[in-house]
Amino acid sequence: MSIIVKNLSDLNEVFRQVERPLVGVGVNAFNRLGLEDLTSGYRVVCLRYNLETPVIDKDVKVYCLERGRPIKHLKCHRNSTAVLLNKRTQKYLKKILPKPALLFYKPTYKIERACKEGGWLMLANPPKYGKKTIENKVIFRGILKQCGIDQIPGETNNVANLNFEDLDKKYGSRFVIQLPDRGGGKGTFFINSRADFENFINHHRVLEYTTSPEVVITKFIVGPSPSLTACVTREGILSTNLQYQLLDIPELWNLEKGSGLFSGHDWAQARFSDKVNQQANQIAQKIGEHFAMLGYKGIFGLDMLLDKETEKLYVVECNPRLLGSFPCLPMIQVVNGEPSILGFHALEFLKHNYRIDVNQVNEQMQRQKPGSQMICHNLLYRWAHNERELAVGVYRFFGGKFIYQRPGYHYKHLQNNDEFLIVDGVPVKNSKLTPNQRLLRILSLRGVIDLKNYKLNQWGHDVATWVYNQLAITPNKE
Incomplete structure (x- = not known):
């Protein structure tokens, strides 16, 4: 008899029945987290050996191609395709029996081909749903019209x-x-x-x-840029509540790079009117049903604009894959006691026998959440290196002072709103940094966005500035 998933406990019970090993594949170990809260056997294969890798490895088994060589990198592309095609990765995966299912951020044709040759299940849609179709902004505007959704x-x-x-x-x-x-x-x-x-x-x-x-x-629409995550399942469309996107934040990006530069999310401050929330849910439902007719399943993300004067919500673009909010969103969902949307994504591709109470799950997924993430980049528009390194884990910012507390990498390791986490690719001292290179994420339970101007509030500014300055990023000599 199949389990009907109504809550997080039910979802955990379903994953206890899954016999196939699950493996995340990515550049950093942190990037591919998200399923470890649902299944104890989850493991990760990654490229970079960062400061957080050994911390994660204590809880989640990590096979790292650059283990023991944090500065001297392998001569390969810095993406999941290169990780999967590496001979050592292939040898490692072939030893896992039964053959595992692999989780990627975004599939490519090379990944698809390698999975078929290796007999591994790809927990993702075929790459045909990418930039030449759904992800193409020109084509997606036509999809909005087909769905009867008002466009900007x-x-x-x-x-x-x-x-x-x-x-x-x-x-x-x-x-x-x-x-x-x-x-x-x-x-x-x-x-x-x-x-x-x-x-x-x-x-x-x-x-x-x-x-x-x-x-x-x-x-040009005057207003904030919220987004949401949705998932096409056999039972219907699941969707989260809206979250604020952090865009064009000078403490996190060098704005010479362009406009609309993504710098993180704020869930804690994301409180919208019933009128706006209703629009968001209806939009996710319509687009999800259209995608289902195309044969698409699993997670997709919608970036939106909210007209501040009229409270009219517009969809800007669609990302048919895992999102920049991952693995933070599924971590926050577990901390919040709600079912993880990433779990449903995996189950759809595993074709596991289970049912979903869509209304009850959506009610939980669409409630208020704690948390935020700030994604820091090299602010120098040139090659550089960091003369200092920061310990990965939990820090406390209180009374104007920053104090390291303990190791950690997950929102569940935070105890209160005065604490924040430093994680995700944290550079070892004297790492070579490309112009605008992503450096790390700062996670906290509190909000960091100023709702007056949609930039960082004072706490977010102080934390982001302190973290960046501690790295002592210095331009390389010409």
């Missing part, structure tokens, strides 16, 4: 046809242009003047295309 006033057009005067007349002095297949804010251009428009036309990301690309042009 705008159009799709070819770059070769764009004229500043026409766009200025149509959308006003401020409008937005988005490249079809660039994420993380790297393909978003805010146009406030003719100079901004000319900069877009001549930008290297535009010139990289072999033929003039189709783009999305929209009116």
